[in-house]
Amino acid sequence: MSSSFSLHTALEELDSLDTKAKQDSGSQFEIAVKCLEEPLKWLQSGIDQSSSLTFQQRLQLIQHPAWKRHLWVVCQTIIPHWAFALGPSSPHRNLLESTFVHLNDTTTNHTANLSQQQKQAQESCTMALTGLTILLECLVTEKDCSLGALEIYSQLIKNLVSPALLKLYIKSQTDTTDRSNGLTTANNSPKSTATKTTTTMMDSQFLCTLLCSIPARLGNAFGLQTIGKYGETNEWYLDKNYFVVLSRQLAYAAIETEEYDEKEEEGDSCVSKDTTNNYKNKLRKNKDKNKKSCIGFMAELLAKMLRQGYAETCIRTIYPIALAHLISAPWTKLWEDAESLSTSHGLSKATLFFVHETLMSQQTDKTQPIKGSVIKAVVVDLATIVFGPSPPISLPSLVDKTDTAKKQQQQQRQRQRRIIEFLKHVIFELCGVRWTDTDVLRLAIATAVVASGLDWDQDSKEWRLSEKTSTMTIELLTAVIEKWTDPVFIRHSSEKERHYITGALNILAGYLDKDSLAQVVSGTSLMSGITRWFGSADIGTAKLGVVVAESVSGRIDSKESRFACGVLDLQTDRNLFRLKDLIDTKDALQQETKCDEECLKDLFENDQDSNRELERELKEPEEETELDPDALFDPNESEVSEESDLEPYLMETESEEDNDDDDGDAHGPGGGNSSNGRKGVRVKAKSVRQPAYMLDLISYLEDHDDPVKLEIGLGAAKTIIRQKAGIGSEIGENCVQVASLLIRLPETYELTNFRQRQQDALVALVVAAPETVTSFIIDQIYNRNSSNGQKQLLLAVIALSVRELAGWTEDRVTDILDKAIDKKDPGSLSGTQLTRPTGTVRVFSHSTEIERKRKEATKANRLNGLAQPVFFTPLLLGWWEGAETRARWWIGHDKLLSERFIMTLNIILHSSTNTVDKRRIVTEYFEFCSSLRYTNCTRGMKRSMLLGIDTILNTSYRDQTELLVNQFARELAGVQEWLQDIVEGVDEDEIKQLAIKLLDEDNKAVEKGYRPNVLLFYDLKSIKLTKDRNVINMHAYICI
Known part of the structure; x- marks a missing residue:
């Protein structure tokens, strides 16, 4: 390469290399290697002056659009075609990693000149930010990418968010000119100062968005929604791991802000002989400005994590570090700025909670x-x-009137x-x-x-x-x-x-x-x-x-x-x-004691140590030993060295009253009281009194060792709760404790109709105190210690309670069915109806009719005002929180529970038709269905969601078509597109027929409630169903 190598020449050769790499299409690996190797030679400083660029030229090259196009070629052409040849053990892997960030020894060499370090830091930071932007954008555009290429993308992004580069990102967010250029031109003529460059870095808000979007983009690229349990993977880019590391680097950057200022002062003293006094004064004034800029960016990044819902993760990581460095870091300014940029008092609230x-x-x-x-x-x-x-304590500045x-x-x-x-x-x-x-x-x-x-x-x-x-x-x-x-x-x-x-x-x-x-x-x-x-x-x-x-x-x-x-x-x-x-x-x-201070210090240091262990766990993930409440116990898995001394034996008679009442054979060797391997017990109801108050019921349900009390307490729970509802404060004071005992009842005894009586008692409790008990039950549904059987029980309890609060009882359902049958088949009359005498019955008194109308008067809907804030929204909030944290005990991992959950939402939706919460519930239901549109749903889940849409069209907004279209025009358009996807892509006839029916009803609703907007319809006349296969030919047209 000639000695007259310039930036223009480098740009031309860079375009030539990229063109050859794109035309190659994966046939010659040497072309790809040359495309990676040649540009790196130009960025090497001080090795070969004939082939390398100066600092100014290197910086201009990295900031030029041609370099971004070069990175696009690397990401979209070289990596997908040569992923197998660029693996971790490849000798060319270093070329690929250096293309996105080129770190020399000057960043770690403390003996190097401060000016040289800052130049290299600026170059590396600019190069890394450009590469990070291209890589994340590539994850969105690349749809069909191999697993090997995704692994390379993940490792490159991990390199670009390393602790060293995160420090550079934070320090780069200053609005002062390049310090190194100022030092070299301080004693030159005024004309020479025109050549100094300004640090052109990325916008702070965009950089924060970029850093916080890494877990979501990598998670979508790897397809985490296809994994049955999120707990099985422990990759570094999961939000539970990534934001811990990011928060820790943020805290360390806040600590090193003071240390960085001290290094700047040392650099000033080294060059003070060659600098003017005016320039030195200018540096002192800019020092506080640089510090505020760094803190401002850190606050922006912290606020971004808070707004995304990771306040607890951030505080668990930052607070122990802040305790260890109370004086050496500007924590107060960081807290104040982050709260002003995030939700009101969100950071202080999370700190208080932690x-x-x-x-x-x-x-x-x-x-x-x-x-x-x-x-x-x-x-x-x-x-x-x-x-x-x-x-x-004393402020002498009260008398002082100075500006300070x-x-x-x-x-x-x-x-x-x-x-x-x-x-x-x-x-x-x-x-x-x-x-x-x-x-x-x-x-x-x-x-x-x-x-x-x-x-x-x-x-x-x-x-x-x-x-x-x-x-x-x-x-x-x-x-x-x-x-x-x-x-x-x-x-x-x-x-x-x-x-x-x-x-x-x-x-x-x-x-x-x-x-x-x-x-x-x-x-x-x-x-x-x-x-x-x-x-x-x-x-x-x-x-x-x-x-x-x-x-x-x-x-x-x-x-x-x-x-x-x-x-x-x-x-x-x-x-x-x-x-x-x-x-x-x-x-x-109070007076502080040294013992309390030492204990608290050790306590918060343990939290900090647990956060530090996370990075080691990411490298070598270990299987979690957490107990699964749904797992079956296998006695062969337990290793016992010695035989247990606890041997089962027949219990002797404990009550003399039982001896007098029972027959002699009942307690003999062949009597009916043998356990047969289980805790069989003959229940004598008259030996224990029936509970009359809620405290008595609690004492009966707490005694897990006495099956007699459990039997009687479970049998009397529904009656006592119904009797005490609305009277006094017994229900309000003890409802949560009773609900907890009913949910955690032991299943080791063969109690009569155990599940049905447990469910009836919980339903009665929810109806008696809906706000308090429902909140507790929803917490138990999303509790890690609740089994799948308990979660299904609680979802059924919520559904039955909602219907009862709405006025739907078994008698009412029976009457409606009888009337519907009589209306459907008038000839099927009962025998008593056929034997009625013919003729006309004349009624001269209206008292009978008035009494009948009084009994059939409309009752108050107790669900009004409770459907959305008490039942529907809390259930969905728990769903969203579980989907965000990806906890292994989240009900969304179980398909059967997910289907039951959607059906519970459908029942609340159906029961809230005549309530003030209807519109809000329908809005949240549309949002919930749209979130599951692109997920891998089972047949039952799709059927449940279609039933919910049918409820909205035919029940919630029946005879209110125009109101439905006016309020939910956008949602109905999205439903039409979703239904079309189901019709075109689903093989099950039942789901397809239901989707076609709803699509027809949706079109009719939109046509009937038409407003002068641009709406999308589908012509159902063109749908043809054959015996062999379903031929779908949807014709979309725009009605204006």
């Missing part, structure tokens, strides 16, 4: 509250990460505003979230108090609230009292929300001294609100008023005048006593 879950994991007794000293040790670090270090002092005061006001908004969000907006409880409130309030500031009392050697913190606490307590005393909240809030807000009131009141609390009580409507709680007809509601009254009175009144109602009972009202004790917690004012 800390609470971690603390609860070390609790031996989950029912006991967390120690106050433990909470104090946790919230000090939590407040530092989320809100920054606490401000000093004003800026600091403005930052402190903004910080205090964030603290108040965070605490209001936790108290008022998270009161209905499932995982929140009083321990979460204690953590959040203590974090806010510590972040706002505390003062140390030298006399009492105790912490006390600062003036600013006291003002904040009074403001929040006033807002909580206003909500707690609201009559609407008292009447219509759930039991959890009442307990939650009551706990917040007591915790905040506990931080105030006696005088401040007395002023709050006198200045608010707390006393009148307590009277409203006392006036409630529900004893449980009134008891919460007693809790607040006794708690506040115990703080502000003397011992002689304290309010003591005596209504609370230590045995039955333990939760209320815990609420009452919250006023004495004051976790933020």
Whole structure:
């Protein structure tokens, strides 16, 4: 190659190499190797000056469109044709990997010149970003790609998201000029400064989208939807693995931001003799700007992961690292910027959830509250990460009027505003979230108090609230009292929300001294609100008023005048006593102990170690030893060295009453009481009394060792629940516990009609308390410990409960069938009808007709207002969450469960026809069906979805065709396309006939409810069915 090698020559030869590679079409491997090898020689610096380019030329070559075309040729031509020759063990594999990122030794050589390192970093970063964009775009365009080519794509993308390159991506997001060029031209003439280049990098939002789309694009390319269980694969690109690594690199980049600034200062000192003072001052000003740009990109990337639903994954990875580097990284700025770009308080909420879950994991007794000293040790670090270090106790800047002092005061006001908004969000907006409880409130309030500031009392050697913190606490307590005393909240809030807000009131009141609390009580409507709680007809509601009254009175009144109602009972009202004790917690004012700090340090370090082990597990995946609840037990698989000493034996008679009542042969060797290998038991109903209350029923169902009590309790469960429904608070207080016991009943006893009675009791429980019990049942459906049989049972329970709430009973169904049969066949009359006397019966009194109409009056639909928020949407939310996390216990992996799930949705859809939730349910059902359009569905799943579409057309919007078209024009067009695909691609006659029927009805509905829009129809007259095969000839036309 001549010495006059230039950029223009390189571009011409690059186009020539690409043209030869495309024309070759996989016949000569030497052409492909030359296409990979020659461009890399031009990018080598300092080896062969006759064939290499300068830094400026190399950068221009990489940024030129010809280089992108070269990468397209590599991805779409060379890799698919020569995937077998470019495997991991191929000697030419290095050429392929270097084409996408060309890293020299200068990036790892610390003795090299700083300018040389930065040049190489800029070149490598630009090259890697271009290659990453091309590779991800190629995954979308390449449809029929071999597995070997996909493996190469995956490995190349993995190289481009390595830790070293991720650091370069983050550091590249600065808006300053290239530092190395500035150093070399600082002492030159002004004309020479025109030659310095500007770092042209990718847009930060696009780069974040690119990095976060890798799991989805690789997953779609490899076809993960065809895998029966996602838990069987542990590839690096799965979202559960990829976002852990990405979050860890994000945290390390935040830590190294300070270290990078220190290296820049060392570089400045090395060249300070040759630089001017003006340039040095300019570098100092740009340092903060560079740092803000890096943090801004990290916040953008973190916010992107939060918006995609990976907040928990990010926090589990970042928070332990942040604890180990509290001072050396700008965590507060990162948290603040990420929250401003993502959902409201999403990051702080996820952080609070992780800390609470971690603390609860070390609790031996989950029912006991967390120690106050433990909470104090946790919230000090939590407040530092989320809100920054606490401000000093004395601020001399109050007198100072300089710009710096004003800026600091403005930052402190903004910080205090964030603290108040965070605490209001936790108290008022998270009161209905499932995982929140009083321990979460204690953590959040203590974090806010510590972040706002505390003062140390030298006399009492105790912490006390600062003036600013006291003002904040009074403001929040006033807002909580206003909500707690609201009559609407008292009447219509759930039991959890009442307990939650009551706990917040007591915790905040506990931080105030006696005088401040007395002023709050006198200045608010707390006393009148307590009277409203006392006036409630529900004893449980009134008891919460007693809790607040006794708690506040115990703080502000003397011992002689304290309010003591005596209504609370230590045995039955333990939760209320815990609420009452919250006023004495004051976790933020507790003294920290070294023991608690060391335990917490080890606890969070264990979380960090578990995250580090993930990368090692990705290299060598091991089989999970998790127990499958549906797996059959094989005694031959267990290895027992010694014989067991536990031998079965016949139980002796335990009751003298049984001896007197039973015959002698009943207990003899050949009597009917032998077990035959199972726990056979003769049930004597009169030996155990029938339960009369819900607590008695709980005690019967809890005794798994006594089959007699289980038999009686299961038999009486439905009757007791029906009797107690709507009366008192027994159902509301014990429904979740009873539901849990009914679901987890042991199956080792041969109880009579076990499944039917279990199902009837659960249905009665859901009908009695639909909101509370349905939420618990849906959680159990998506619980990892629930077996497939239990999940099918719970889906059936939901379906039957919905129909009963909608007014569909067995008697009503029988009457409708009888009327339909009589209408269909008028001649099939019963014998009594045939023997009626002929003639005309004249009725002179209308009382009989009025009584008949009164009995047939329309009943209120109890499902109204519950179908969508209680049943339909929570079921779909669990489905979406399982589809996103790809958990191995998700019901979508089981085809039979998926079919039952869709039929349950159909029943809710059918039953909600006359409710206010109909439109929202139909909208969500259309979205659900569209998500399954391109998945591998079974025949039963397709049939179930077609039945749901039929329900919408013929039941939900019957005689409302125009309204259906106006509201769901786009959805109906998508349904038409889907039905056409089914008709053309399905072989089952039943599915095809149902699809043709629905397609015809859909077309008629659109024609009848036609509006002046462009709609797509199909001519069903051209569908011809033959005996041998179905010949489908759909003619599409546009009706305008």
